[in-house]
Amino acid sequence: MAPASFSSDLIRSCADMVILTVLRSRPMHGYDVLQSMGEFGDGQFRFKQGTLYPLLYRLEREGWIKSKWQVPETGKKRKVYSITAEGRRVLKQRTQQWERFSTSVNAILWEGKHE
Template identity: 55%
Template sequence: MGGSRFSSELVRSSTDLVILALLRDRPMYGYEILVSLSDRGNGEFEFKQGTLYPLLYRLEREDWIRAKWETPASGKKRKVYSVTPEGTKVHEARVAQWHRFTQAVNSLLKDCNHE
């Protein structure tokens, strides 16, 4: 294994959680999400547009996020994504689940002297 990036399996299993977390912070358009993922994830979450947009469309179909077109002062129309009330519930449940999971893994690793 090795390298500084997370395995694709770890990233894939946490994408819904991190996208919902970002959008709970504030509504964002696609490119802004990509930059935020990279910046706030210390460069560990590198998504390509071809990966992000299908994920956003799926979250929209699940009714966890909502998209609307906006035209900012710059004049270029763009889609802005925000979390729905259902997405907020899902996010809160997943955060609680994530904390229980990471505590269990950390406990196991500590008990196995692999810390």
């Protein structure tokens, strides 16, 4: 049986962190970002293009990623996204916050199981 989908609120709350993590490995165009995200978390981070691109544009406005146009040998130009130094700093900070947050939530949930 397939795992239940995460709520859209939960996915939205960590979307920036997931995108920055995916881009940490290498620059990618939007389709590659979508594919890579779909490979993580049992496929729970499958976004539609209409959801992903506004997030990418916002991350670029924040200065956490940058983009450049690339023309591959096939001839069709595509925008390639990469994480910036500021994006790496934010990702490190958010990852540390997430670790503390999830540890705290797990502690509460664990205590609640014993009542």
